[in-house]
Amino acid sequence: MNSNLIRLIFITLLSLGLTLISSFVLARLLSVQDRGLHQLFITAVSYVVTFATGGSGFALALSMRKKQYAGWQNYFIAFLALSVLAAIIAIYCFDFTAFHVLFVLNVVLTAILTMTLEKSKIDANLRVYRQLTLQQPVLLVAVYGICYLLLGEQPLEIAIELFTLFSAMQALACLYYLKKINADFKRKNEIQPIQKRFFLKTWFKQNLLQIFGATTASLDKFLIVYFLGNYTLGLYTVCIAFDSLITKFINMLADYFYSGLLNNINRIKSVLILILLMAVGAVILVPLLAEPIIIFFFSAKYAEVAPVLILFIINAIIGGLSWVLSQNMLLLGKQVLLFTRQVIAIAVFVLLFYLFKDYQLYGVAYAFIGASLTRLIISVIYYLKYPITDVKPEKSAV
Numbered sequence: 001m002n003s004n005l006i007r008l009i010f011i012t013l014l015s016l017g018l019t020l021i022s023s024f025v026l027a028r029l030l031s032v033q034d035r036g037l038h039q040l041f042i043t044a045v046s047y048v049v050t051f052a053t054g055g056s057g058f059a060l061a062l063s064m065r066k067k068q069y070a071g072w073q074n075y076f077i078a079f080l081a082l083s084v085l086a087a088i089i090a091i092y093c094f095d096f097t098a099f100h101v102l103f104v105l106n107v108v109l110t111a112i113l114t115m116t117l118e119k120s121k122i123d124a125n126l127r128v129y130r131q132l133t134l135q136q137p138v139l140l141v142a143v144y145g146i147c148y149l150l151l152g153e154q155p156l157e158i159a160i161e162l163f164t165l166f167s168a169m170q171a172l173a174c175l176y177y178l179k180k181i182n183a184d185f186k187r188k189n190e191i192q193p194i195q196k197r198f199f200l201k202t203w204f205k206q207n208l209l210q211i212f213g214a215t216t217a218s219l220d221k222f223l224i225v226y227f228l229g230n231y232t233l234g235l236y237t238v239c240i241a242f243d244s245l246i247t248k249f250i251n252m253l254a255d256y257f258y259s260g261l262l263n264n265i266n267r268i269k270s271v272l273i274l275i276l277l278m279a280v281g282a283v284i285l286v287p288l289l290a291e292p293i294i295i296f297f298f299s300a301k302y303a304e305v306a307p308v309l310i311l312f313i314i315n316a317i318i319g320g321l322s323w324v325l326s327q328n329m330l331l332l333g334k335q336v337l338l339f340t341r342q343v344i345a346i347a348v349f350v351l352l353f354y355l356f357k358d359y360q361l362y363g364v365a366y367a368f369i370g371a372s373l374t375r376l377i378i379s380v381i382y383y384l385k386y387p388i389t390d391v392k393p394e395k396s397a398v
Contacts, residue, residue: 009274013132013251016245018137020297023241026159027298035395036233039240044096045106050214052086053079053111055206058330059199061070064122065262068198069191072182075199076115081099083111092240099160108192109167116174120181121259129255135173139166205335212342216371219349222362227357230275236361237297237314238305246282246313249306250275250320258327261388271324278334279317300365319374325379328388341378345371 030038056079060072087107091100113132120128143166147154185191224233253271260267291306329338349371356363 007251008131011134012079012263015133015137016143016248018134019248020241020245022137022140022144023149023237025141026295027302028160029144029148029154031153032234033230034159034234035237036230038157038159038163039233039237040221040225040230041097041162042100043105043218044090044094044239045103045110045219047214047218048086049083049110049114050092050210052083054210054214055118055208057115058206059203060119060194060364061122061262062116062202063194064119064185064194064199065375067189067192069185069189070193073196074093075194076178079115080108080111083107086205088249092175102160102164106164106167109164109171112171112174113167116178120177120180121255122185124263126259127253128181131251132170132174132177139169143169199324202333205333205339206330208339209330209335209342212339212346216342216346216349219346220368223350223353224364227353228360232360235302235305236364238294238302239361239365241307242309243312243316246278246316247320247362249278249316249364250317250324254320254324254327257324258330261327261331266388267362272355275317275321275324282313282317283310286313305361308361308365310336311362311369315365315372318369318376322372322376322379325383329386330381331388332386334382334386337382341375341382344378345375348374363387 022055026038048343056075060075063069063072063326083102086105087104091097091103096105113136117129117132120126120132143162144159147162151158179191221233221236251275257267257271287310290309291303293311294306326338329335349367352367353364353368356366359366
C-alpha cells in the first residue's frame, strides 16, 4: 500500500478518535436540549460558509494546477468579505441563534479553514491537509475537555464561546500554512496571473455543487428542529458523532483519490478496497457494541439512540462511496450533472422524511438511506459514462 496513503490513514484515524472524544465531552458538558442548540449553531455556521465561499479554494487549486497563482490573495480576501455579508444576511433573515456577533465571527474564521483545506489539496502528499486534519480535533478536545474538567456542565453560551476560541486558533494556524504553501509553490514554479474567467467559472460550478452538498448535509438538522424539536436533535448528535467517523474517513479517501487525479494517478482500487473492509466491519460490530459504548461515553441519557445507530452507519458508507465516485466528475468540470444528482436526492430525502417523521430517528434514517441510494446509483452511472482517460493506475496501490 502506498506510503502516503498509510500516513494519511493513520492521521485520519487518530483525528477521528479525537473528534469522537470531543463529542463525548460535549455530551457531558451540555444538557441534551443545549446540545441540540449547539449543533444547530455549528450547522448554520458551516452552511453559511459553504454558501459564501464554497468552491473558492477548489478553484484556486485548479488554477495552481495550471501554474496560475499570482494575485490569489485578492480572491481569498474577497471571499472572506463575502462570508461576512452572508453571515449578516443570514442573521436578519433567520431566527436561529441569539449569539449574533459570535456567529459572524465564526463564519469568517471557518471560511479561512475551509478555503485553506481546499487549496492544500494541490500537494499530492497532502502534508498541510494531514496537519490540519489532526489539528482540528486536538484543539477541540483541549478546549472543551479543559473546561469540562475544571467547571463541569455548562450553559450553551459558554460552549459557543469555547467553539469561537477553537475557530480562532485554527484560523491562525491556517494563515501560517497559507504562507508556507505560498512560499513553496512560488519557489518550485514559474507562476502566472490567475485567469479570472477560468477561476469564476470553476468556482461557480463547484459552489453550486457544494451548496447542494451542504444542503443535503444540513437539511436533516433543520427538519429535525422544525418537526421533532431541539431535544431530538440533541439525541441525534450521537448519530452524527458516529456517522462523522465513517464520513470523515471516506472523505479522506475521496480527497486522496482526487489529489491523485490532479497528478494523473488513479487510486480507485485502494480506495474501494478500504471502503469494503470498513463496511464489513461496521455491519458486524455496530449492533453488538452500540448500546454499551453509547452509555459509557455519552451517558445513559442517550441510550435510546443505540438500536437505530446501525442504519446511520450504513447510510454514511453508501453516501461516502457516492462521493468517492464523484471525484472524476469534479475534475472533468461536470458539476452541473452532480448538481442535478443532488437536487434529485434532496427531493427524495424531504419526501421520505415527511412520510416517516412519526418514526422519530428511525424515520430520519430511512429518509437518509433512500436519498443516499439515489445518489449512489446516479454516481455509478456518471462514473462509467465519463471516465478520465489520461490517468495511470497507482503502481504501489494494493
